[in-house]
Amino acid sequence: MSRSGGDGLSRRARAWLADARHYQIGALGALLAVNIASLDLGARVLPSLLALASALATQVACSRIWKLPRIDLRSPLITGLSLSLLLRADEPWIYAAAGIIAISSKFLLRLDGKHLWNPAGLAIVVLLFGTDHVWISPGQWGASVWFAALLAFLAILVLQAARRADISLFFLGAHAGLLLGRALWLGDPLAIPLHQLESGSLLIFAFFMISDPRTTPDARLGRLLLALAVALLAHWLAFFMQMRPALYVALIALSPLTPVLDRLFPAQRFQWIQPANPGATR
């Protein structure tokens, strides 16, 4: 990846700025800081450090085992931050386990040269159903409009930089449409769907999980279909099955559709950077 030449530095800086992960890390880091500093029953320092450390360590270990040409710590950092923000457990080891499950899944559960599941989402669902120690606090972000606006603002930054972030908008549109439709059907005031949309954890899910460019379909139509399917399943799980972590469960349940959609609608594969040898990063 080394580049030489007179304008190498500025080109490097441009490449750095063009990588959406840097914005994601900044946004998630800021959110985690706010969460730890000012939210009750929110993220905590030690669990967050454990999740981050285990995600990074697993990335290093797996990169060595799979003999990758380089170790990229940006993706595991994003995964560790997402886990810190979303996962709640009564035992510290759960956070370490979450980091290991998330990152190792990227290396182990692959099809067509792509990992199948969003690492953080998969770890959350595996631990939710596999242990008795985990919960997700969807309400703890607070529904204040300003906070949602702040999140949206940060997320928009990410959106501008990341390619394929259209799935976030597809999903939010579908999700909002379903909530609105439900309110109209029930004869509920608009305040109810608006309140339901004001959840910060929804924005985290839409902008940082479902939008993971490594696990979304390659074609725009595929992404639209996946977003619709996830929104529908999540709606059904939430309102008909009364499942609280419905979003994550829906995403993990439907992610295996991605390779199917990729075959139906082939398009260019996503890479965070354009490497000399495709598939060099994971």
Next chain:
Amino acid sequence: MSPRRARRLKTSVAIVAILAQLGAAVTPAAAFCGFYVAKADSKLFNKASKVVLSWDSGKTAVTMANDYEGDPKEFAIVVPVPTFIERKQIGVVDMKTIDHLDAFTAPRLVEYRDPDPCAPAIAMDSAGFGGRPMAAPASAQLERAKAYRGVTVEATYDVAEYDVSILSAKESNGLVDFLGDNGYRLPEGAEAVLGSYIKQRMHFFIAKVNLERMALEGRRFLRPLQVRYETAKFMLPLRLGTLNANGAQDLIVLALTRKGRVETTNYQTRKLPTGVEVPLYVKDDFAPFYRAMFDRAVDRADRRAVFLEYAWDMGWCDPCAAEPLKNKELVELGARWIAGDDDQPFRPTPGADAFVTRLHVRYDGAHFPEDLAFMETKDRENFQGRYVLQHPWEGRAACAAGDRYWTSLPDRYRREAAALADLTGWQVAQIQTRMEATGQSFTAKPADRRSLLDWIFPPEPR
């Protein structure tokens, strides 16, 4: 140390009784998950709403207490429930049991006394107290039902002093007509809310007071009603309660669960400020203090949060605001999973834990558009709303440490005043004036505290 001094230190911690005042303090006009309606246009005013919500992976028991103060025959309640309810799923509960759990979990004022600054530190012991009387609710009568448009009276039961009916409905206007013709006066806007519940396939639990049976039993107060059912919907319907309210209402949810703390999933759950040292005069003013602090906490959360007041393993307490609950009391309140329903204080056994969460919400239609949805977490970390009175040392302390101690007191009092001002929004100057008047002086000098006796009989060197 002299025996006299040791005795003094032994009794140096006491819990102050505050709860009786508290109930009156934090409960403006309220209607809990149902709403109160009247036959005539008499003024409706019900104050405290308390709901005990027992939850064991879907096995739910909702016990509803209230401070209904109107004429018994005016009392009527409509509660949406997720399923059909059989007779054996309905009961009445002794108000004392709810009061006991209420007192056990209530925010508390604790009192400590500074040790002799010239003496080494000593372990302290504590004592507990609690208790909260409850205004009596009252009663009414239920007329026999007939079918209205789309309305089915699924069942009618005699439950102690209540006549209870379980309704299902297909159309909200039919239900509104039915309720209206049967003496349930509905608040403005009820039809839309009822319509929403109908489409969500909720049933309606309606109850009035049977005056004859009430008289026959010689009963003067209405007992809390309990409904038990199995559902995945871990929630409390608030929306009807927002309709007939004059402004915001307070609701206290006492949740009993097996695994851990309960939180709301669609509203933020915040911890109330706790562990704060406050001026000593708060002991006599706990009710206004708590009311002001809660008001401020609500405002700081943009009126949109639910507040955690207590979260604790039912197997123990520290300090205990009331005697621990007995097995039979917990079972009465719906915690039927515990081992035994005898007179013994509850002790957790493997697989039969009990955890209590006390949530306090001030809600109105504008800030709480949706019903409260809950989730049981695995969090067993203990939390209690606790406010501390730290009494200064009242004996002699003539030593270098004593001098430093006396010099430090005014600063400590200033910190207490600032903390109280921050919690309540009261003016610091007024707080300080009040503190001066109650013995917490900001101008005390070390020399003032050295008595003549100290000069005649100098204390032993340490």
